[in-house]
Amino acid sequence: MNIKDLEEKAWQIRLELIKMFSFGKIHHLGGSLSSVDILTALYHYKMNYSAQNMNDPERDRFIMSKGHSVPTQYVVLAMLGIIPMDELKTIKRLGTRLQGHPDILKTPGLEAPTGSLAQGLSYANGIALAARLDHQNFNIFLVLGDGELQEGQVWEAAMTTSHYSLKNVCVIVDKNKYQSQGNVNTMMRIDPLEEKFEAFGWKAVTVDGHDIKQICDALDLVGDNNKPIAIIANTIKGKGISFIEDTYKYHNASITKEEYIRAEQEVVKKIESIRSEINA
């Protein structure tokens, strides 16, 4: 897939996300939308992962460490044919396989139980340590939230990754600047992030988290470096829906029917514009 195709894919994921969220129901809108381009680059460019090889021990793995953004992963898995598309609307309903936060026993394609924050990187390290003992070679990618980095366990795990030279572990920080109740650096400052990861023995790079080419280039550093890679992806919370963007208010919220129609129109318009660029 070339970059334009990936961009179109990303906006189609946004469209399916909006449909899944629907209106009048509370969902983690902001952080799901901000992570879309990152997951697009991972699943459709970088990772060795498909419906066909999803049980292969040597497949690449993706962990949504900030488990509240798992809706984006559900949509991606559905578009890969791992979850039926019409199952997406069952999210968070009683009896669904699509729980509010990742449940590896219920949903095919999930790799780690997360939700209570900070536990994804440690879990990824465990996968990498086991793979090393078994002489297996694959990559493990994680998306962490910027608010999540306030949790101490993240930094315990970051130490472990570099201490054991787990260079096949790659962290992408979805740095959308907002957590549940406000601006991240106002609530509890996490910057400077590159310096923090570097101090913990990682190589850190910063990209525009909505520029798929930049994300792909950064992902290509994985395995081609003597340190684990942390990609700081500058994103916009709620990216793609004008009235949801750049605020903490839609971290976990619902939209009205009118807003839903407007959101869908905005995304469809964007898809049409990318298509016309591709066809030009």
Next chain:
Amino acid sequence: MKNHKSTRDSYGETLKELAKKDKNVVALDCDLGRSTRSFRITEADPERFIEMGIAEQDMISTSAGMASMGKIVFANSFAVFLTGRAFDQIRQQVSLPSANVKLCASSAGLTQGPDGATHQSVLDVSLMRTLPNMIVLSPADGNQAEQVVSAAYEYKGPVYLRLSRYETGDFLPENLSFKIGKAQVLKEGKDVMLASYGPILKNVLGASVILENWGISTGVVNFHTIKPIDVETVKSLGKSYSLIVSIEEHSIIGGLGTALSEVLAEMNSEKTIASLKRIGVQDRFGESGTADELLKKFKLDADGIAQTIKELV
């Protein structure tokens, strides 16, 4: 038969043997490997001992990740840190997905000794018992620890192993068969049934002899499995003994005494005749002292247990 000093010593030995025969056995520890005895796995294969530094939360989540890859993970620390510090990680990544992680909780109970209240784990059984999918085991002596550790290895799913540094030597009858969830009636009596687990069972057996001399006939039962509690045995004891006394090196809240009370309280229609008394740590913390001094102070030595029971009957 080997002579084990403590359940932790037996654990280390058994872990090493399991690692020799199964390459999927791994051990993680948080800077306590020589104390917990997990370090002995290095005698089988140094690569399969993973030092996590002083970071229990990271260790538990890492253990869960390794278990997802088919490893049989023995995660080690002192009981107090393992269950307290890393409770959320155990809840979300071990208990909820039923991960094949064995939580090897060393230096449990008051007999941790001189380090005092901050290091003595008297709440751990309560914490672990409340977790869905969790099996809670506590061997009484080294021979039993061998059986318990092997059974935990065979069982596919999360297990909490309560281990101790208290040196009792082996004291249970030889060749006692062990099965997860099946309590062991070591001795029948007429008046009182003493229910216990872990190394202080030695003191309970001692108390039983003292009470015999005082004309009080007591039975002794070993609940090495605190969860799932052996409901059948509890009900049977509830029908035949007028007094059941739980004795544990743990808070009286949430441990064996509570587990027994839950079964007995729901027996109404089956006509239990038993009342229950809980002996243990009475809703307080421990303190510094040698293991034996502490057991004496908390009336968990043979004399103390006998005295308390004499006052009850």
